[in-house]
Amino acid sequence: xxxxxxxxGPLSVPEGAIVSLNCTYxxxxxxxxxxxxxxxxxxxxxxxxxxxxxxxxxxxxxAQVDKSSKYISLFIRDSQPSDSATYLxxxxxxxxxxxxLTFGKGxxxxxxx
Amino acid sequence: xxxxxxxxxxxxxxxxxxxxxxxxxxSGDLSVYWYQQSLDQGLQFLIQYxxxxxxxxxxxxxxxxxxxxxxxxxxxxxxSLELGDSALYFCASSAHADGKNTxxxxxxxxxxxxx
Numbered sequence: 001x002x003x004x005x006x007x008x009g010p011l012s013v014p015e016g017a018i019v020s021l022n023c024t025y026x027x028x029x030x031x032x033x034x035x036x037x038x039x040x041x042x043x044x045x046x047x048x049x050x051x052x053x054x055x056x057x058x059x060x061x062x063a064q065v066d067k068s069s070k071y072i073s074l075f076i077r078d079s080q081p082s083d084s085a086t087y088l089x090x091x092x093x094x095x096x097x098x099x100x101l102t103f104g105k106g107x108x109x110x111x112x113x
Numbered sequence: 114x115x116x117x118x119x120x121x122x123x124x125x126x127x128x129x130x131x132x133x134x135x136x137x138x139x140s141g142d143l144s145v146y147w148y149q150q151s152l153d154q155g156l157q158f159l160i161q162y163x164x165x166x167x168x169x170x171x172x173x174x175x176x177x178x179x180x181x182x183x184x185x186x187x188x189x190x191x192x193s194l195e196l197g198d199s200a201l202y203f204c205a206s207s208a209h210a211d212g213k214n215t216x217x218x219x220x221x222x223x224x225x226x227x228x
Binding site: 034036041042043044045049051088090099100101102103104105106 | 115148150156161169171181201203217218219220224
């Protein structure tokens, strides 16, 4: 069982739809959770950074963490064609301290105009 | 632009050779991380340096090594290269090793092709 599972997609939705992206993980010691967006052949770009369970909202993006279920989600409202990219969930034990990030393999998202 | 600079952007080399990848972190960031991204493995953490010292190791091969210099730039050395080492190599930096403001920002990567 991989530490972080993420459906690779592709996930194709029409413009304006609400997108839901998810990851599950197996190690309950993870405390910090992130979502990155990666365009083709570019570096990952940090979208959301959360600590422990709860919700965090930033513009059209909402991140949810449910530590009891070991499940994290990213919601994108009013999706735009420019949101088409690969979305990677990532997590760490110490918030970027003495350990690196463990990534899911990413979900390829396509927003149809 | 994340503020993390990686050079070169592309590198093509032969099997058995050695290459050096370079990373300049964001201004003020003390931690540097190296990651490898391949199609089958995804993004894998290799190694972390904090203010010149090695802090954490991930899935880094013995043929690979890294260092961080006094000016905080870092180099990743890959030796005895194999075809399977072909991948995107990313550097990331963050402000602290043990603090709260520890979001990691990634560079644009070096695409290594071993032929």
